Amino acid sequence: QLVDAVIGVLAAPAQQPLQGVKVTITAGPTREAIDPVRYISNHSSGKMGYALATAAAALGADVTLISGPVQLATPTGVTRIDVTTAEQMYVSSMQQASNSDIFIGCAAVADFRVAALASQKIKKTADNDGLTLQLVKNPDIIASVAAMSAQRPFTVGFAAETEKVAEYARQKLQKKNLNLICANDVSDPALGFNSEQNAITVYSTTAEFALGQRSKTDLAQALISLIYEQYQHEKKH
């Protein structure tokens, strides 16, 4: 009897509430070339986005991960699209978004790129004591996804801030017309970029949810559950 019961448990399908749900996640930094040798980037390791992709896939979702340059293995069962620049991530995101139920913008996308990319390495010469880099704005990926008029996915943004975290997060939520925004304070070296732990507060237009400090794996599982719950709630109304 015991043997049968054990087999029964092992053979039971895992709980996969997100079966059939299409989730697109962006992760990592983007990298904006200055010349063939130099670039501008940021401290995103991609760990949070990759943990979200892993958690969503484990719950049965059909996950596409649009990834900037990171040192991470592709999570099992996840479709990965590699990009380098914000413009490449924008094109890929807009392609995927119209075919997604949920879009999570976890990448640390460069806000600016170099206005005039140098085709050859910029030389340091005796007469240039300095260098002026003119930067122009990159497309705003998460705002563009949230502004889609047809087939708009449930749109979740991230705000990595070093000050006034709640204030800036609420501003972004409203201005970019997001469904949810996940805010974290990257000025704390124990949390955020490159660390193993993180703490996040999630804001909707009507509520806020505090997910206290824990591993990025645990946090990703809690976040995916929360996002899915809010997505379901939104669909009913």
Next chain:
Amino acid sequence: QLVDAVIGVLAAPAQQPLQGVKVTITAGPTREAIDPVRYISNHSSGKMGYALATAAAALGADVTLISGPVQLATPTGVTRIDVTTAEQMYVSSMQQASNSDIFIGCAAVADFRVAALASQKIKKTADNDGLTLQLVKNPDIIASVAAMSAQRPFTVGFAAETEKVAEYARQKLQKKNLNLICANDVSDPALGFNSEQNAITVYSTTAEFALGQRSKTDLAQALISLIYEQYQHEKKH
């Protein structure tokens, strides 16, 4: 008799011609902060500098490796000093150089840093369609080492160029008063940054040595032998 002979070979000291020679090597990129989140860097992986450190240590040298941020393990028997910015690498290099017989500047040091580092993340706002970054020159590490008036080490520089490789390399050799310069063309994606293979031409004021395409490990061994040979030759004259 055979057993004795084998033991004799195993017990013989390895060939360590660089025993007692102090070698300092810089490796990897440097990273110059724009604000707490963003930075300027370059595509150096550190592989070539780490391979040089490994090769020099295997030949018995006392090796110090001054390393920018890379994803590489410290070679066995090598003393590693981690730095992030060009200014940090400069300070560490000047400290080590006066105590070195040979100084090899293999790092891709940022020529410029941001003039005014922002203490908080620079916000993208509706009224800043662009951003102007004012950059200032970093100290020239290899030229400063080569300009030392006392205890100057035999100084070897690198030139990673995308065009006019030989011309720029010879200019650097002369202008910076180096003993040798190792030039490679990083415009070829099969060579240089992040690749496993490399090809280098070494210039002295009187000669040039072409080391054709091979693995960075093989190239490092050939380079260390060549550098040591030239260092010995210099000492005699």
